[in-house]
Amino acid sequence: MTEQLTETVEPVPAPEPPAPVSATPVPSRTRRVLWAVARWTVAVAVCGGVGAGTTMGITALDRNEVPGLATESDGRWEYPALRLPALPADRPRPFTEGNDAEIHYADARQLLLPAPARATVDPKIDGDWVSEEAYLTGYGKEHRKQVRQILDDTALRHIAGRAWTMPDGTRTSIHLLKFSSVAHADELHRNLTSDGVEVLPAGVGELEILDRVAGDVRVPDVSAYAYGEAKPYGPEQTCWAYIQAGDTLAVVTQTRKGGALTVPFQQTVALQAQLLG
Template sequence: MTEQLTERPAEAVAPAAAPAVTVPGRTRRVLWAVARWTVAVVVCGGVGAGTAMGITALDRNDVPGLATESDGRWEYPPLRLPALPADRPRPFTEGNEGEIHYADVRQLLLPAPTGATVDPKVNGGWVSDEAYLEGFGKEERARVRQVLDDTALHHIAGRAWTMADGTKTRVLLLKFSSVAYADQMYRSLAGDGVEVLPAGVTEMEILDRVAGDVRVPNVSAYAYGETKPYGPDQTLWAYVTAGDTLAVITQTRKGEALAVPFQQTVVLQAQLLG
């Protein structure tokens, strides 16, 4: 299994490991932001409140949760940032005030973990608007369709897979022409008091403390969970805002969705976008 590093080469992204904790029932938003190349375990409060503990350059066994080998984490392949076009900066570096991802967004998708069965229809390529809209309830699709039309969406890249325990994951990267449009898309889905629910979900909560949160500079993540009573499956989902790109991550599992692989997947995708 790959390990979290305190430093990484310019072209490499080190996967983060997630502590083995369950998803709590608190309903507060998770925000990520800390100095680059550091790891932080944070207890997030609600709007206007919160405390944090920064952890840097510690031995693996000194970081809570990282010493446990069988804590439910998935084994992902080593992650690398893709090459950039000549003379193009990374999104959050000097000279890129627009926070634009110049790399092919398909190469920024999180790969499937070891043991996954990848969906041949959503395997790292482009995803149509219609396929994206199928992830929402029928009554919500017209509204989301209008937002897509209004926000200068360039394209959607996606990957989906199923694990041996039945956990189904879908990761979509929506690439816009500007940060403003990406933010507008997020707000239309989950901001400003509006919540557009995934297909099959009728009640939700904003998840607070979704495992020990590894912070990614310049990137924000917002995690949600389907609340009881739900049907045979439970759904967890998250939005990751990173400059001109919005990641939409969904996990569904029969019985109860698991916190550790969900948090791990969100963190790793956030690192690739940061």
């Protein structure tokens, strides 16, 4: 069994974000959200297409249950050991006492999930800041004006991003959208997913909410919502997830010719959520 997920004792120092954090406190809340994730043995059985639960996450698990730890044959990708970045002096973690606005004071670029082994990283989206225009290209043309207006209304501070392609053609992109408070991040998510509003990724004609599959694990204070491109789709299928974590909304998107795979999608979403939790 290959070890992929470890907990760092001495975090790696990170640079300050490009703009000072200006948080508007909102009422404190505890969002202990139970995420539904397929047990990885079950997920492998359905890896020909996305069939994950609508929510997923991790906390203290047995070694063979952690998404980053796996044998190569079960379809999981080989991610490097994860590290939480150092915080500026006297700044708390996002879900600790005294941080009612649930602010991530660490540099958002240091909270991005690293690319797995054998990935070809996109040099244009390689763990640095991403412009609003570049982010909007991930949505269908008919939705970009709407998303732009939402971003303008919700006091977006900046976007960090990373993208890569695996040898089987699966393309993954992760964007962390950071706001001045949890209220603004929540507002963006509500506008993107509210009833009757379908803001879809580029190339997607119709979505479906991914059904729950057996197996429960937890990430305190973080929630995620997963979607897949409904059949019939074209030569590629896209699946995506929104991860709500305090002042930050993560958007994870995977596209693959012939159909998106369940296991790496679940694994990627779960590990990114852990870094934000």
